[in-house]
Amino acid sequence: MTTDKPEEAEVPVVRILAPNPGPFTGDGTNTWLVGREALAVIDPGPDDDRHLVAILAAAEDRPITHILVTHAHRDHVDGVARLKRLTGAVVLGHPRDQDEVLRPFDIAQSPSGGDFIDWDVAIDRVVSDGEAFLAGDVSFEAIHTPGHAPDHLCYSPGGSNFLFSGDHVMGWSTSVIAPPEGSMGHYLASLERLLDRRETRYLPGHGNPVEDGPRTARAYLLHRRMREQAIIEALKGGATTSRAIAEKVYEGLDRSIWNAAVLSVQAHVEHLHEKHLVTYVGPLTAERPLALSL
Numbered sequence: 079m080t081t082d083k084p085e086e087a088e089v090p091v092v093r094i095l096a097p098n099p100g101p102f103t104g105d106g107t108n109t110w111l112v113g114r115e116a117l118a119v120i121d122p123g124p125d126d127d128r129h130l131v132a133i134l135a136a137a138e139d140r141p142i143t144h145i146l147v148t149h150a151h152r153d154h155v156d157g158v159a160r161l162k163r164l165t166g167a168v169v170l171g172h173p174r175d176q177d178e179v180l181r182p183f184d185i186a187q188s189p190s191g192g193d194f195i196d197w198d199v200a201i202d203r204v205v206s207d208g209e210a211f212l213a214g215d216v217s218f219e220a221i222h223t224p225g226h227a228p229d230h231l232c233y234s235p236g237g238s239n240f241l242f243s244g245d246h247v248m249g250w251s252t253s254v255i256a257p258p259e260g261s262m263g264h265y266l267a268s269l270e271r272l273l274d275r276r277e278t279r280y281l282p283g284h285g286n287p288v289e290d291g292p293r294t295a296r297a298y299l300l301h302r303r304m305r306e307q308a309i310i311e312a313l314k315g316g317a318t319t320s321r322a323i324a325e326k327v328y329e330g331l332d333r334s335i336w337n338a339a340v341l342s343v344q345a346h347v348e349h350l351h352e353k354h355l356v357t358y359v360g361p362l363t364a365e366r367p368l369a370l371s372l
Contacts, residue, residue: 088235088237088238088239089112089113089216089235089238090112090113090114091110091111091112091240091281092110092111092136093108093109093110093111093281094108094109094110094111094123094129094132094133094136095107095108095109096108096109096123096124096126096129096153096157097126097128097129098123098124098126098153101332101334101335102153102189102254102335102338103153103284104248104250104251104284104285105250105284105285106123106284107121107123107124107153107154107283107284108121108123108281108282108283108284108285109121109122109123109129109133109157110242110281111133111136111137111142112213112214112216112235112242113140113213113214113215113216114140114214114215114216115140115215116140116141116142116143116214116215117137117140117141117142117143117144117214118142118143118144118145118146118213118214118216118218119133119142119144119145119146119161119167120145120146120148120233120242121146121147121148121154121155121244121283122145122154122155122156122157122158122161123153123154123156123157124152124153124156124157125156125157125159125160126157129157130157130160130161130164133157133161134164141165142161142165142167142214143165143167143168143213143214144167144168144169144170144213144214145158145161145162145167145168145169145170146170146171146213146218146231146233146242147169147170147171147172147199147201147231148171148230148231148232148233148242148244148245148246148283149171149172149226149227149229149230149231149244149245150171150174150195150196150197150199150227150229151194151195151196151227151245152193152194152195152196153194154244154245154283155196155199156196158199158200159200162200168202168203169199169200169201169202169203170201170202170203170204170205170211170213171199171201171204171205171229171231172201172204172205172206172220172222172229172230172231173201173204173229174197174228174229189254189256189335189337189338189341195227195259205220205231206220206222207220207221207222208220208221208222210236216235216236217235217236217237218233218234218235218236219233219234219236220232220233221233221234221241221271221272221275222268223244223246223268223271223272224261224264224265224268225246225253225255225260225261225262225264225265225266225267225268225269226244226245226246226253226254226255226260226265227245227259227260228259228261228264230244230245230246230268231244232244232246232272234275234277238277239276239277239278239279240277240278240279240280240281240287241272241275241277241279241280241281241291242280242281242282243280243281243282243283243288243291244282244283245282245283245284246265246268246269246272247269247272247280247282247288247291247294247295247298248282248283248284248285248288249280249282249285249286249287249288249294250284250285250286251284251285252298252301252302253265253298254338254341254342255341255342255345256338256341256342256344256345257341257344257345257348257362260341260345261345261348261349262302262345262346262348262349263348263349263352265302265345266299266302266349269295269298269299270299272291272292272295273292273295273296275292277291278290278291278292279291280294302346305327305342305346306346306349306350308326308327309323309327309343309346309347309350310350310355310356310370312326312327313356313368313369313370314370318367318368318369319364319365319366319367319368320340320343320344320347320362320363320364320365320366320368321340321343321364321365323343323347323368324336324339324340324342324343327339327343328343340364344362344363344364347362347368348362354371355370355371356368356369356370356371357369357370357371
């Protein structure tokens with residue numbers, strides 16, 4: 079567990095690294111404390127005693143008045159309930175569609191093969207795309223950036239040149255886009271949105287600050303276009319399912335993240351289907367037969 083203080087001239091920011099390293103979290107989840115006399119906490123991270131103590135210690139005698147949620151994945155929000163109980167903070171975030179909440183989720187259809195969504199995280203106040211609001215003693219703007227998750231928000235402190243980018247743009251890895259939770263089409267559109275914004279420095283949910291955020295977003299767009307072309311070439315070469323394509327595109331990949339690779343292919347296939355470049359019949363699965371459109 080580490081705590082550090084990026085030099086943000088406009089708004090004081092403290093990063094606390096949660097002790098939950100792994101193949102999908104890198105060194106761990108970043109929790110951000112933002113403010114001067116009153117604080118907003120962005121993504122309390124896992125429900126871990128050591129991490130909670132570190133958050134409260136970093137706050138010192140300043141009240142934590144708000145908790146901002148980037149998205150309802152457990153590595154970001156499992157610590158919300160205890161921090162709220164101890165501080166009385168108001169929890170802000172973006173809602174998930176009711177149909178989505180009610181839909182049964184097959185844990186086999188997850189990157190890790192386990193439950194990774196907190197369907198019951200309690201949002202006290204819903205914030206919408208483009209909404210400005212005060213949290214702690216800092217003014218924020220919310221930017222809805224679906225793709226990695228349908229409820230994903232980035233947060234920009236007013237007048238600053240930095241953006242809390244959650245899992246949308248990270249320095250250590252590209253985001254996992256895993257259907258049905260993730261949407262490649264939405265993810266690419268959300269990356270495009272950031273290119274026209276003023277922020278240059280991104281403070282992510284995992285990994286170190288991204289010093290040139292727009293450049294990284296462009297690189298990720300190019301990476302996804304190249305992956306899309308590789309999938310088309312794999313189909314031309316005789317692969318007929320997402321799993322078979324993954325065997326070609328991700329040859330030699332560590333099997334601990336194999337499920338994520340297959341789901342990533344499925345996300346690209348869905349997007350290619352939306353663009354009328356790939357066809358399939360019925361719900362898309364790893365074994366669903368695929369074909370290039372004529």
